[in-house]
Amino acid sequence: MSNVRNADKNTKTVPHVVKEEIIAAGKWARLDKTTYVDPSGKTRTWETVKRTTRQSHTATDGVQILAILNRAHHKDFVVLVKQFRPPMGCYTLEFPAGLIDDNESAETTALRELKEETGYKGEVVRVSPVMCLDPGLSNCTTQFVMVNINGDDPDNLNPTQELEFIDVILLPLDGFQIRIDELLQKEDMVVDAKVYIYSVALQAFTKPSEVPAVRQ
């Protein structure tokens, strides 16, 4: 059951976009002036960032890969990547990820990017709906692709990545959030919000007493 509170009970207009005008365009991204009608019927504008790379067959720019490494007699590990991100000007801790290429499905992109960035061969177990990433700034979208990696598969015994500037970081699923906090204290990097929120949700599920705001 959901409980929706409407801030303006007299809303009559269905909000909608009227037009988009390009303010600046590069190879990978562009800045638009979006003209739209708000719920009160007033016409307004918004500054919107868009990727130029979205393929015509999909509503998703890229995928994020939640990959769990399973090995017999070992704990399960979450596969993360550390890389220098120019827009942030620093190293970040993220899920492996990548943009969808022409004619690729989210599943195909996820397995290709996982192999390129980490060297692991995975198997897709679930795909999320299309999700927005920063809707107050951008129309960028992603899909979460959940992947199992059989660490005992001979192909996964000595994984070799194809991208030299990416470090692969394996953190145990058990105590994932604590490990992230420890890593952030030790190393100068910024964690991606999706990774951190996932760690808090996992902690709330497995050890609710350790998460503030979760009813005991």
Ligand SMILES: Nc1nc(=O)[nH]c2c1ncn2[C@H]1C[C@H](O)[C@@H](COP(=O)(O)OP(=O)(O)O)O1
């Ligand atoms: N906004 C960008 N500016 C760039 O100068 N280059 C960019 C941008 N976004 C993507 N790219 C380039 C960098 C890579 O060579 C390719 C593919 O990136 P991909 O690995 O698919 O995605 P990320 O993991 O999100 O980098 O695109």
